[in-house]
Structures are given as structure tokens and as C-alpha cells.
Amino acid sequence: MTKRDESIxxxxxxxxxxxxxLEQERERTRRDxxxxxxxxxxxxxxxxxMQRQREQMQRELERLRKALETARREAKxxxxxxxxxxxxxxxxxPGRKPGRAYGRRGRRRIPSHVDETYEAPLPARxxxxxxxxxxxxxxMQYQEELPxxxxxxxxxxxxxxxxxxxxxxxxxxxxxxxxxxxxAAACQIGPQAVALAAVLNKQFGLSFGKVAAxxxxxFSLQVSRGGLVHALHRAxxxxxxxxxxxxxxxxxxxxVSPDETGWRVDAMLAWLWAFVTGETTVYAILPGRGFEEAAxxxxxxxxxxxxxxxxxxxxxxxxxxxxxxxxxxxRRCRELQEVHPHASLPGKVEALLQRALMVRNRLEAGxxxxxxxxxxxxxxxxxxxxxxxxxxxxxxxxxxxxxxxTEFVAVFNFLVHPTLDATNWRAxxxxxxxxxxxxxxxxxxxxxxxxxxxxxxxxxxxTATQRGLDASxxxxxxxxxxxxxxxxxxQTPPQ
Numbered sequence: 001m002t003k004r005d006e007s008i009x010x011x012x013x014x015x016x017x018x019x020x021x022l023e024q025e026r027e028r029t030r031r032d033x034x035x036x037x038x039x040x041x042x043x044x045x046x047x048x049x050m051q052r053q054r055e056q057m058q059r060e061l062e063r064l065r066k067a068l069e070t071a072r073r074e075a076k077x078x079x080x081x082x083x084x085x086x087x088x089x090x091x092x093x094p095g096r097k098p099g100r101a102y103g104r105r106g107r108r109r110i111p112s113h114v115d116e117t118y119e120a121p122l123p124a125r126x127x128x129x130x131x132x133x134x135x136x137x138x139x140m141q142y143q144e145e146l147p148x149x150x151x152x153x154x155x156x157x158x159x160x161x162x163x164x165x166x167x168x169x170x171x172x173x174x175x176x177x178x179x180x181x182x183x184a185a186a187c188q189i190g191p192q193a194v195a196l197a198a199v200l201n202k203q204f205g206l207s208f209g210k211v212a213a214x215x216x217x218x219f220s221l222q223v224s225r226g227g228l229v230h231a232l233h234r235a236x237x238x239x240x241x242x243x244x245x246x247x248x249x250x251x252x253x254x255x256v257s258p259d260e261t262g263w264r265v266d267a268m269l270a271w272l273w274a275f276v277t278g279e280t281t282v283y284a285i286l287p288g289r290g291f292e293e294a295a296x297x298x299x300x301x302x303x304x305x306x307x308x309x310x311x312x313x314x315x316x317x318x319x320x321x322x323x324x325x326x327x328x329x330x331r332r333c334r335e336l337q338e339v340h341p342h343a344s345l346p347g348k349v350e351a352l353l354q355r356a357l358m359v360r361n362r363l364e365a366g367x368x369x370x371x372x373x374x375x376x377x378x379x380x381x382x383x384x385x386x387x388x389x390x391x392x393x394x395x396x397x398x399x400x401x402x403x404x405x406t407e408f409v410a411v412f413n414f415l416v417h418p419t420l421d422a423t424n425w426r427a428x429x430x431x432x433x434x435x436x437x438x439x440x441x442x443x444x445x446x447x448x449x450x451x452x453x454x455x456x457x458x459x460x461x462x463t464a465t466q467r468g469l470d471a472s473x474x475x476x477x478x479x480x481x482x483x484x485x486x487x488x489x490x491q492t493p494p495q
Contacts (some may be wrong), residue, residue: 003081068339111142151221158182161240178236178479189223195472201232202457203471205437229450236453238478242490243456246282246463247297249492253277255305255419256298258314259427260289261435264444265451272434272444272455273297273313276426281462283434285444285451291316307414307421312405322410326353327423329404329411335401343397348387349404356380356412360422363415372419377415383409430462463490 023228095103120141122133159172160182171180178191189197193215200206200214208225215221250256256275263272263285272283275297286293291313295302303319309328333350336343359376362368368376385408388401404411414420437454438444445451464471469489 004478019083027352072335111144114142148221151219152190173482175480189221189227189231191476192472193219193221193223194235194479195475196233198230198235198457198475199461199471202437202454203227203433203461203465205433205440207440214493232457233449233453235475235479236456238481238484239456241474241484241486242474242478243282245486245490246459247281248342249280250275250277250282250297251299251302253280253304255307256302256422256425257307257424257425258294258298259309260311260430261431261438263434263438263451264442265448266446269442270444270451272431272438274427274430274434276430278426279466281430281459281461281466283430283455283458283462285455289313305413305417307424307426309424310403315406321413321417321420323413323417323420323422324355324407324410325422325424326411326414327425329353329407332400336396340394340397343392343394345387345390345392345397345401349384352380352384352387353411355424356415359415363418373415377412380412380415381408384408433462434458460490 014230018098018481044270090440122135124133125131126133148353154176156177158174161170162168165168171182173180178194179185179188181188197211200211201208206214210227212223212225215223241313256277258273260271260273261268265285265287269294270285270287271289273286273293275282275284282297284293284297286296294313294317298317300317301319302317305321305323306314306317307323307325308314316324330353333346336346337350340346356377359368359373359380363370363373384404388408389403392398392401414422437458445454460474461471463469464474467489474487474489478485
């Protein structure tokens, strides 16, 4: 064999070894690929399982969120405030507790005057042994009773004549009359009955059917529901000047608390607004919930103080001094702490707002000067600003922080401006009787005329209560006047 043949044979051997090595490498690569494919399939199965678990948790989270919202709504329902859907396992015994925990002991006061006196004499003989009875003393017992009411029917003999000069018809009028109508409209409901119907329907929320039944069964006064409706429309027409005077009072007030709630007129959505001061309340039933409706009562350039909730419309009164309701903010803090217990912002904001209320209490008690309260307001604002600069990854917390940033300039104004309330509690309390009326009357009024009557009479009745006036006397005075007037008690608020 020549050297050339040996060289070729050596090369063939090397090539065979290289081919064997490549085959081994290819086999190893194939096994690695199979292992990697197995890992990939396992990871895909894990990913699919995690995706299913994520979707399941998302559905569970949505279910729990809806359950939480339902529980909150049920807790706030005014129709059944004491119902929670289930009985308490071991309820406490009702009534007062004996011993020191009984509380203050009281009794009904003795009347300041006595209209009738009756004797309750002793029997001549003991009812048990038939022995002679001797009097030891005379004890007093009092009974305050409602009188038996029957309609008082007045007949007015109206003298009708004419002027001998111009031949104009002239008719007499007695001070107790409420109308000049004769003929088919000569039989009318008296002003006291109309005033009572207004109080029962507009203030206490009784339906016209129930008011008519009460008049019929307890007072023997026959009146239909339609008759009551027309009577209240007439009272509202006489109350228009008073309503205008109350609106003017609201516009000129240094501080007002507004609020609004849903209402229906002719089955269509409307809004009932309430504008409240310490002595005056004005209700307005309007078709919308925007700035135009609010400005129709307050005026576009109202420059007083507004203690209101976070509704964006109120912020458009750029000349007013704003105070956002701290009760709404505190309630939102507590709700966020329930849902996100590990988030720090709601708890710190709640503590900050509680400190602000404590400063307010010290200011009202005379323990702190106005300058000291203003300094405290500045420090509290700085602390709130520092809290808002810390970001959060939770969307609900971020939304709350954004709302606080929007309302930042209106959070502590009540410490600087004494006329401002820290909350809009006045408007909230004014809204409550309207909500009761809405529940009793099918959501609102059937016509816009009824809505106008509602807002006029409800405003007069609520304002009379605030000013310590007898609402019935005001309505009677308006009805008996020959021309529409504003009673003295409704002209200007008491100082």
C-alpha cells in the first residue's frame, strides 16, 4: 500500500469518527428537543390552569364586589332600617335595664292648666268585706285628651250689588272667607282643613286618599282626593309670593347647603333640589341636575359659602367659598378600609379629618382662637398634601386620592370661615322627608303643576318648622288674604 493510500484511509477513518460524533450530537439534540417540548407542554398546561384559576378568581371577585355593594345598599335602605335579613342568634332583652343602667327616670309632666275636674268618690262599703270605708286623702290624676272634632260649618251671606256710577258689580267679603267664588263653587273647604291637609301630605307624606279617609272617619268631613288636590293647588298659588321671598333669602344668605335627589314628574326622571340655611329651606323640582338648575336658585354669581358634597356642578360656582362634606369623605374612608385593609391612605386621611373636627370643636368651645384654627388648617392641609403625593397601585385608592386632590382647597375651609358647616347635614336632613314623600307617592308627582305645588308648600312648611312658626297659621293667613301676601314670619329670617 502506498503512502497515498494510507493517507486516504486515515482520512476516511477521521471522517467516520466525525460522522459518528455528529450522529451522537444529533441524537443528543433530539433528546434535548423532546425534553424541551415536554417542558413546553407542561408549562402550557400550567399556563392554561393558571389562566382558568385567574378567570375563576376574577368571577369570584366580581361576585364578592356585587355582594358587598348589595349589602351596603341594604344597610342604607330607609324603608326598613332595622332589617338585616336574618335574626340575631341571642338578642338582648328589649327595654331599659334595671339598676344603675336604667338611665334617667322621667314621667309625664303635670299639665299647666285644667279644663275639667271630675270627682272619683269612695264607695260606701269595702268591695271585699263590705266594711265601712273612711277617706284618708285625695290624690290627683290627670288625663290629656283630644277633643271630639266635628266640622264647623260657616255660612257667609255675601251681599252683591253694583255701582250706580259705572255699573260695576260689587261683592262683599268677610275676613274669614278664603275665596270670592259663588254658585257651583260656593261650598268650599275651610282654611284650617286645607292647612292640615298640606301638613299631612307635604310634610308627613300621607297620600291624598289617606288624608281624605282621616277627615271622613275622625272629623266627619267629607272631601274627595280631587277636592284636596285642588285645595292645595289654590294654597300653592297663594304661597307663590312667599316662595319667591324664600328664594331671595337663599340668594342673599352668607352660607347655603345644597343637595339633590331623584324625583319623577309624569313618570319621567327629574330632580328635587334642596337649598338650606339655618332658618330657610327652598325646594325646587327641576328637569335636570346641572349648573343651570342650581344657578336658577342660587344665581350664577353666588359669592357666599357652599357646604356641599362632591358633585362637580357645585364647583362651577367659582365665586363661592366651598366646603366639601367631611361626612362623605369619612364614609368613603371607612368603605375603602373594609375593601382594602392593607392600604394606608384611607386610614391616615380619616385620622386627619377627625383631627380637623376636633379643632372645630375646640374653636366652638372657646378653647382655641380663630387665628389658631387657621394655623391648624394650614398644617392639616400640608399633611394632606404629603399623603396625596404617595402613589398607589390600587385603582380605588387612586380614584379616592384624585378626588381629594380635586377637593383639596375645600377640605378645611370650615376652620377658616365660621359660617361654613363641616358637612352638608342641613341639606341631608331636608332631603329625608322628601324621600319619604317620594316613597309614599309613587316616586314623585303626576304633573308639573303638582310638582310646583309640592315645592312651594314643602318649602313653606319646612321653613316654618326651622323658624319655630305654626305652619297652619301661615297657610290660613295666606288663604284668607284678599290678595297674595307674604306673612311676616316668612319675610325675613329671624336674627
